[in-house]
Amino acid sequence: MTDSHAPVRPDRRAELAAGLARVRSRIADACAAAGRDQGEVTMIAVTKTYPAGDVVALVGLGVTDVGENRDQEAAGKAAEVAAAGVTPRWHFIGQLQRNKAKSVVRYADVVQSVDSVRLARALDAASAAGRDRPLDVLVQVSIDGDAARGGALPGSADPDAGLDPVAEAVVGADGLRLGGLMAVAPLGWEPERAFARLAEVAAAFRARHPEATVLSAGMSGDLEMAIRYGATHVRVGSALLGMRPTLR
Numbered sequence: 001m002t003d004s005h006a007p008v009r010p011d012r013r014a015e016l017a018a019g020l021a022r023v024r025s026r027i028a029d030a031c032a033a034a035g036r037d038q039g040e041v042t043m044i045a046v047t048k049t050y051p052a053g054d055v056v057a058l059v060g061l062g063v064t065d066v067g068e069n070r071d072q073e074a075a076g077k078a079a080e081v082a083a084a085g086v087t088p089r090w091h092f093i094g095q096l097q098r099n100k101a102k103s104v105v106r107y108a109d110v111v112q113s114v115d116s117v118r119l120a121r122a123l124d125a126a127s128a129a130g131r132d133r134p135l136d137v138l139v140q141v142s143i144d145g146d147a148a149r150g151g152a153l154p155g156s157a158d159p160d161a162g163l164d165p166v167a168e169a170v171v172g173a174d175g176l177r178l179g180g181l182m183a184v185a186p187l188g189w190e191p192e193r194a195f196a197r198l199a200e201v202a203a204a205f206r207a208r209h210p211e212a213t214v215l216s217a218g219m220s221g222d223l224e225m226a227i228r229y230g231a232t233h234v235r236v237g238s239a240l241l242g243m244r245p246t247l248r
């Protein structure tokens with residue numbers, strides 16, 4: 001990270017511009033195929049493992065929303081980006097330990113990965129102490145019901161990890177604002193099956209929480225299918241910035 005606040009080199013900027021053009025055109029095509037307006041879908045650039053300079057360059061190219069999945073990396077990067085005078089909307093999209101809540105609420109505009117009542121409470125307390133306005137929160141849902149891989153469980157009465165208890169905890173928290181749902185297609189599922197199932201969960205959820213309109217779903221490999229099934233936000237990393245050196 002030594003020279004990570006240096007502006008990106010022109011060749012990197014051109015690479016990012018080309019990646020962005022490709023992703024934007026995929027989103028436009030997917031919206032057209034689904035009969036949806038392109039303005040309904042926000043692209044979040046997932047910049048994990050990439051330096052602050054890439055974030056600054058992407059914002060210069062018109063990106064408004066950025067996603068990170070590790071607090072330690074994101075906190076420093078957000079500070080560097082802010083020091084460069086650039087203020088994207090930061091989405092925290094990774095598994096979050098409760099002891100990191102205090103740090104995350106300082107730079108995140110949205111936490112997309114809230115999947116337990118205990119985490120919602122920790123974020124609420126941290127938000128009340130460390131922010132001047134409520135934190136936007138998405139409840140991460142498990143599409144396959146495998147609690148081990150994260151995500152609240154639709155239809156479960158589990159008092160900590162059931163989708164309804166988690167949503168109620170967010171709604172009842174002064175420091176939090178319920179924005180909607182987030183999900184990752186489970187490994188080994190066809191994207192269509194995963195996002196069709198998610199769309200059912202989202203429809204039922206919206207009937208109970210009409211104000212919670214966000215559906216964050218779809219990544220580099222499956223964004224078209226997610227858009228077909230109603231995603232309002234897609235989280236795109238490798239198709240935009242390149243393959244990450246290690247899987248994480």
Ligand SMILES: *Cc1c(COP(=O)(O)O)cnc(C)c1O
Nearest residue numbers: 046069093219220235236237238
């Ligand atoms: C890394 C990550 C993404 C982006 O994945 P790509 O396949 O690189 O587009 C999206 N969502 C989450 C939760 C991630 O951790």
